[in-house]
Amino acid sequence: MAAPAERAYYRFLVLFFNCMVTFGSFFCFDIPSVLQDQFQGNLTCYNGTLTNHSKVCVEGLGMSPQEYNLLYAIYAWTNALVVIMAGFLIDKLGNRFGLFLFSFLTVLGSSIFALGSHFKGTPYLLPLMLTGRLLFGSGNGSLTIVQNRVTAFWFKRKELALAFGLTLSFSRLGSVLNFFFTQQFESRYGIQWTLWGGTILCVLGFLSAIVVSVLDKVGMKQLGLDGAIQEESKKVRVQDIRHLSLRYWLLVLTIMFFYNGIFPFVADASKFIQDKYDGYDQKTAAYIAGAVYDSALVLSAVVGILIDYIGMRGVLALLCAVFTLPVFALLAFTYVPPLVSTIWLGVTYSFAASSMWPSIPLVVPQATLGTAMGLATSVQMIGIGLSNLIVGAILGSKSSEDKIPLWRWQRMMIFMLANTIACIATSVTLNVVDKKQGGTLNRMSKRSPEPQAESRDDSERSPILNEEDDRHLD
Numbered sequence: 001m002a003a004p005a006e007r008a009y010y011r012f013l014v015l016f017f018n019c020m021v022t023f024g025s026f027f028c029f030d031i032p033s034v035l036q037d038q039f040q041g042n043l044t045c046y047n048g049t050l051t052n053h054s055k056v057c058v059e060g061l062g063m064s065p066q067e068y069n070l071l072y073a074i075y076a077w078t079n080a081l082v083v084i085m086a087g088f089l090i091d092k093l094g095n096r097f098g099l100f101l102f103s104f105l106t107v108l109g110s111s112i113f114a115l116g117s118h119f120k121g122t123p124y125l126l127p128l129m130l131t132g133r134l135l136f137g138s139g140n141g142s143l144t145i146v147q148n149r150v151t152a153f154w155f156k157r158k159e160l161a162l163a164f165g166l167t168l169s170f171s172r173l174g175s176v177l178n179f180f181f182t183q184q185f186e187s188r189y190g191i192q193w194t195l196w197g198g199t200i201l202c203v204l205g206f207l208s209a210i211v212v213s214v215l216d217k218v219g220m221k222q223l224g225l226d227g228a229i230q231e232e233s234k235k236v237r238v239q240d241i242r243h244l245s246l247r248y249w250l251l252v253l254t255i256m257f258f259y260n261g262i263f264p265f266v267a268d269a270s271k272f273i274q275d276k277y278d279g280y281d282q283k284t285a286a287y288i289a290g291a292v293y294d295s296a297l298v299l300s301a302v303v304g305i306l307i308d309y310i311g312m313r314g315v316l317a318l319l320c321a322v323f324t325l326p327v328f329a330l331l332a333f334t335y336v337p338p339l340v341s342t343i344w345l346g347v348t349y350s351f352a353a354s355s356m357w358p359s360i361p362l363v364v365p366q367a368t369l370g371t372a373m374g375l376a377t378s379v380q381m382i383g384i385g386l387s388n389l390i391v392g393a394i395l396g397s398k399s400s401e402d403k404i405p406l407w408r409w410q411r412m413m414i415f416m417l418a419n420t421i422a423c424i425a426t427s428v429t430l431n432v433v434d435k436k437q438g439g440t441l442n443r444m445s446k447r448s449p450e451p452q453a454e455s456r457d458d459s460e461r462s463p464i465l466n467e468e469d470d471r472h473l474d
Contacts, residue, residue, distance in 0.1 A: 004222065011154040014215045015163055018150050019170030020208035021099065024201030025106045025140045027174035028113075031198055032071050034182040034286045036271045038191050039063050039071075060191070061120045065404070069392030071133050072267045076385030078134045079141035080378045086142035087374020090149060096213040098146035098370075103209035105139025106202045114195035141381060143209075145373040150216060152361040152369055161313075164358040165304025168350075172296040174201070179290025183283050244372060247437065248363050250430040252376045254317055255356050256383035257423035261324065261416040262349055264387040266292055268395070268412070272331075273338050275403045280338075288339050295346025296353065303354045313355040313362075314431045314441035320352040321423040328420065332413030359441050383419075390415060 004010050032039055041060020090098040113132025119125045147167060155163035186194040269289035273280050280288070307313065327345045330336045357376075364372040394412050395404055434441045 004219075010215075010219060011158070014154050014212060014219065015151065015166060017208045017211045017215065018147055019167050021103060021147055021205050021212060022140070022143060022167075022171045023174040023208075024198070024203070024205040025110075025136070025143065025174070026171040027178045027201050028106070028110050028136065028198035029075070029140065030175055030178050030266065031182055031195065032068065033267050033270055033289065034179055035060075035186055035191060035194070036068065036268070037274075037282050038186060039068050040065065040271075061117065061125060063126070065395045066392040067126060069267065069388050069395070071129065072264070073385045073388035073392070074130050075133045075137035075140075076263075076381040076388060078137035079381035080385060082138045083141045083145060083374040083377040083381065084371075085374070086138075087145050087370040087372070087377075090142075090146055090370035090374075091368055095146050095150050095153075095216055098142065098149075099209040099213050102139040102143040102146060103202075103206040105135050106143060107139075107199065107206050109133065109136025109139055110195070110199040110202045114192065114199050117192045117195050141377050142374075143205075145370055145377060148357065148360075148373050149370050150212060154219075156361060159304075159308055160361070161307035161354050161358045162301065162304035165300040165302075165307075165350075165354045168353050169297050169300040172293040172300065175293040176290055176297050179286050179293065183286050244368075244375070245363055245437075247430065247433055247441070248360070248372065250426055250433060251317075251356065251359055251363065251441075252379045253426040254321075254423055254430055255376060256380045257419050257426060258317075258321060258324070258352050258356070259380050260383045260387045260419040261328065261423075262292070262345070263384050264391045265328075265345075265416055267388065268391060269338075269342070271404070272409055272412075276406055276409055277335065277338055288342055291339055291342035292346040292349060295343050296350045299347060299350040300354055303350050304358075307354050307358070311441075311443045313359045314427070314434050316351055316355040317359075318424065318427040318431060320348045320355070321420055321427050324348045324420050324423075325417065328413045328416040332410050332417070362440055387415070387419070 037058045038060035040063050041058035042062065045057035045059040086098070086102065109132050111132070113129050113136060116125055116128030116132055119128060148164070151163045151167055152160070182194060185197065266289060269292075270282065270285040273285040273288055274282065307316065324345065327341050327348070330341050331338070360372055360376060361369055391412055394415065395408050431442070
């Protein structure tokens with residue numbers, strides 16, 4: 001009789017709790033985006049006070065645009081520094097170690113971030129909140145690597161893109177709920193309790209991480225793979241980085257340039273919509289900005305199934321970049337309703353996330369997947385961190401109590417366009433190299449047979465999950 005871990009329901013049970021690991025942390029990540037007015041609002045307000053533009057005074061933490069964008073930049077820079085070592089440690093010490101450590105860091109970081117909000121008007125506010133984002137970034141970026149590693153193990157050659165798509169959907173469900181409910185919650189209970197609410201959701205992720213660890217441990221023992229994986233982990237060395245293929249590095253750059261146009265935009269989208277378009281209050285602007293994640297939530301699973309069937313990951317990566325170009329052009333040079341652009345961006349984001357990230361396990365060995373994911377995340381976050389700093393400089397260092405001039409917003413969108421063009425260039429090169437090296441990324445998954453192991457490049461072989469092992473996961 002087959003062990004439970006050999007059944008399909010078991011790996012989907014692992015997937016469910018694995019998805020919940022980052023639900024709360026993704027909710028927390030974009031709380032500042034929804035409450036940008038409060039983060040940059042006045043330290044004190046008097047009833048009936050109006051600004052120069054007849055806008056009701058918003059009481060908040062008193063941050064400048066540069067300080068606000070620094071909250072996102074410090075998150076990105078921390079990821080860039082930490083995830084490389086985190087990926088290596090995960091490869092050496094295993095998924096369970098990573099799940100516990102990094103989910104705990106998200107709880108600790110979100111707690112210090114919330115604590116910092118109690119010190120508004122003092123010199124301690126910004127250092128405390130930056131420290132919280134630093135620890136939160138150390139945990140959340142690294143936690144995503146463990147999450148992807150668990151998913152890649154249980155679903156390699158078995159609904160891989162679907163599994164990655166569902167993981168993205170659950171994560172983005174946290175983001176979507178944040179954009180729908182955070183502003184209402186803050187208006188009733190205040191910014192401090194709102195941030196502590198995000199911390200409670202991170203605790204939910206920590207508990208889910210414990211469940212995944214138990215399921216992963218039990219399942220590997222039932223499959224008889226626990227010992228083999230530990231042996232392979234002992235062989236992992238930092239020097240293995242030099243064996244990562246050109247396709248891997250091109251894929252990493254493609255991911256970086258694409259995400260450079262997503263996260264920095266979403267971070268400032270609510271403020272941008274209120275400044276450029278007439279008739280949008282903070283609540284409505286937050287809903288429209290959140291449509292990027294709404295689309296990803298709805299489409300990611302369906303897109304994952306489609307990609308599992310047709311393959312063509314390299315081509316889809318290129319098409320995502322090409323079809324993202326009009327989004328920032330519309331935002332920069334037209335007054336087309338912003339909801340059109342945010343939904344459009346969400347669609348291309350869904351295809352990009354479901355085609356780019358699941359491609360990494362196809363071009364690196366399983367034993368070094370954590371290191372490869374860590375490097376990819378690091379490069380991605382270096383790009384996002386630089387983008388956040390550049391966007392902050394473009395938007396200016398003065399208080400955002402009043403509207404930011406539209407010419408500054410236009411320059412920001414042109415910067416987003418430049419990143420998208422760079423993404424097109426790297427994805428074209430990726431497809432050319434992939435074709436010369438066997439076309440792994442663009443293989444039509446359900447129609448074309450897998451290549452013979454002897455003909456595949458050594459850097460792409462999985463030392464753990466071969467075809468014989470896959471039979472355990474039917």
